[in-house]
Amino acid sequence: MSIDLVSDNLWERIAPLLPERPPRRHRHPGRLPVPDRVALAGIVYVLRKGVAWCDVPVQVVGCSGVTAWRRLRDWTEAGVWPRLHEALLAELRATGLLDMDDAAIDGSHIRALKRGAHVGPSPVDRGRPGSKHHVIVDHHGTPLAVSLTGGNRHDITQLIPLLDAIPRIRGVRGRPRNRPKRLFADRGYDYDKYRHLLRKRGIRPLIARRGVAHGSGLGRTRWVVERTFAWLHQFKRLRVRYEQRADLHQGLLELACSIICLRRLRTSF
Structure with a gap:
């Protein structure tokens, strides 16, 4: 077994x-x-x-x-899980299975049954203790970086930290890459300040506007991040946070991301 x-x-x-x-x-x-x-x-x-x-x-x-x-x-x-994730991303890039021109970002609430770091009252679960998974993915939904915060933290607070958390991905000749060209996000990221920060980094922000009727067309590209959350939450230990230590839950998140990358890589075997 x-x-x-x-x-x-x-x-x-x-x-x-x-x-x-x-x-x-x-x-x-x-x-x-x-x-x-x-x-x-x-x-x-x-x-x-x-x-x-x-x-x-x-x-x-x-x-x-x-x-x-x-x-x-x-x-x-010992930092094993981030290094494993980075190595698998490099393999994906070497085989042409990583498309970083387009990226999408989002967050997802989970229940937290124990107290600890990165636990807060969830605004979508009657104020019960919860945490949030934040993930940024490539054009195919491959997770590039993932983070854990309290359930009461706004998605926008993790925009820049997640971009900074993308490793310098090797795999091909030339300079390692750790920045997308375009970033897709929902209305929760609609802040002109962060649009300006993205442009300063050479990233074109494609973020839905608040107060505008649905049908912007961004969903045709942004849906991959929702699918990635579905992949992550197929691992039942990630549906509800049981670990009191935030670093251990973060480690399980990174291990799950590595397994998803390995599944993508098997298509090239």
């Missing part, structure tokens, strides 16, 4: 990024550590199924949920 959860394609890309394990003691070495691939299978199991860490079936996955959580904590603190 662990092999089914962590394919060879995923393991080959993530194994070189994992931090080295400290050497074992010669005297009283204790039990052998769980292999990293098995622990990664436990993380992916929780990400896909949405079960609690204590409910991970050891007979199916090969390790306990506590072990998987500890590896998630260690690898998140």
Whole structure:
């Protein structure tokens, strides 16, 4: 089952990024550590199924949920997930599957069942505690960057941070690329100040105007970001925020983005 959860394609890309394990003691070495691939299978199991860490079936996955959580904590603190995402984006660009001329940005509310950083009263859920996923995608819906904020944060607050979070994507000869030419967004981003900031960065803003009747035509291009949210929320652990630590939920978000990129990359195999 662990092999089914962590394919060879995923393991080959993530194994070189994992931090080295400290050497074992010669005297009283204790039990052998769980292999990293098995622990990664436990993380992916929780990400896909949405079960609690204590409910991970050891007979199916090969390790306990506590072990998987500890590896998630260690690898998140080591910065494994952003580097994995960046490497997969570079592969997509090398195979011509990444189109950064057009990009789209949006945010999505989720419930938060525990307190912690980046939790706030959600304006769309009767003020209950919630968080927000913010994502910027390319023309095909491939996630370029993702962030987590409180449920009461406005989408516009993440426009510039998400643009800055796009890594310098290599994959072809020449200068790495980290800026789209055009950015599509809904009425929540309708602020002239940010249009000016986008133009200063060489990005053409295509943002719907507030107070204007629907039918601007931007939806023909912007719909891909809504599909990306559907892809992300197919991972049941991301539909509701259970992690109290924001960095761990962010790590699961970035892992899900990497799996989506890997699915796109399989079309070139």
